[in-house]
Amino acid sequence: MPELPEVEITVRTLKKYIIKQKIHDVTIYNGNLRYKIPTNLPKILKSQTINEVKRRSKFILFKTNHNTVLSHLGMTGRYIIKKNSLKLDTSFYNKKNIIKKHNHLLIRFNKFSIIYNDIRKFGFIKIYKNNNKFSRHLSNLGPEPLSALFNYKYFHQKIKKRRISIKNLLMDQKFVSGLGNIYVNEILYASRINPNTTCFRLKKSQILRILKFTKLILLASIKKGGSTILNYHNSEGRTGSYQSEFKVYNRTNNFCLTSGCNKKIIMNIVNGRSQFYCPKCQKL
Template identity: 35%
Template sequence: MPELPEVETVCRALDKLVARKTVQKVHILRDKIRTTIPPALKKLLPGYKIKDVERRAKYILINLTRAKSPSLTLIAHLGMSGQFAVAGGQKPRLREKHDHFMLDFTDGTQLVYNDPRRFGLIEYAPTEQLGMHKLFKDTGPEPLEKTLTAKNFYARLQKSRAPIKSVLLDQKVIAGVGNIYASEALFLACLHPQMSAAKITPAKAAELLAAIRLVLKAAIKSGGSTLRNYKSADGITGLFQHRFKAYDREGTPCPLKNCKGEIQKIVIAGRSTFFCPQHQKKSC
């Protein structure tokens, strides 16, 4: 499932490709994905212009405006296999089996959402009410925003005795971090993934937050990670999978200098977790 870096990469590509385009027609080709695509979009969106595309947690937010009308935001989640593509104009595209949703623009291009496994989501909300939408009202702070301080992050960790790996995946604690980047950040911060979040010291919490930010920024710069079929809206695959230090490297030597450990795999709360027991100790 795409995590923060992949979704951020898609948002940046979409913003370059579709911002300032005006919706002419909406096609709901197959409405059954995770939830039913709202049929009201067919009458609601024509005439709206895409202002910009941004991210919140693991969601894509397509902000739309129209004169004398309230601003709207199209909310999308890629699920396990969802992809956006821009077609038409100089890039004609035949309709594919798993196309679910399409916007025709007045310039002759289209924005297509394709999702073979149908775990994705498309909804909408008035932009002014987005913060109170059911998908976001309980969502934690963005890890890359300066408003999330080490002190605040530490306070959030203190509220749970669950393994730190599980806590990092809790979107109410911190937004956008997923399985891959939780393992990578814990590796860099020298924290055992099974360590209780409540036992982490203020200093270690600050170190972990710095590691999360370092990993996420590096992954965004690399276009995210492509493990199966992920690619951005411009068709480019991610490269960060070539820089993994722990994730999906079971049985390989620890890449940390002077560490003689070996990457191991365990399962925490049903999720595969990779770490080096040599330097990621529960007491560190």
């Protein structure tokens, strides 16, 4: 499932192609996603120009003068760049044998199109007027983990009475937005904190480590183009490589990578989510 780094890479890649580009036309191939693609989307977007593409949490926002398209990639959603001219089309879309029946939407610009392809259909595409607050999707989100708002004062204030585990807290989008299961496991390992630790018991030094490693790990992953698990590619077809840097995620029964530690990484399922940790380095 794409998390913050993968969505950030998607946004950065799309920007190179579609900023200041006028939308020629829009085709809905299959509107069935987590929410149905609005049938008036092609009519509304026709002839509008993309002024901005940005990320908030794991959402992508495409802004025109009048509207904002709000999109989420769900589990397997991706935007793919395709050249319009068939003769010149050496793009990823043609080479890699993307399963065309999973195409949901095509937005055509002068030279390029972007195609939204989603095998498992958990993503979505909605459209709002620019003065709209984008409903519930964005209104309850916590701060961006890479922003200065995600700091000790905020963290400390929020956890005073929380009796949930630190892992569940970091997964809570109202507390901090954009993290998911993969990066939370990695952050807690780097911070040497057991995922089951109850929030209000965290010491100052532990909170500072979580803050530090959240930022470091997300930035390192963005630098590597994100992590490719399942089918993630950026919109030009490049895979990420941060998955080879994982220290605990998917490393069940492999030796812990901390020097001097002879334990194996264990995995258990809590609240339907897998947690990976070293029983020695991340002692409760």
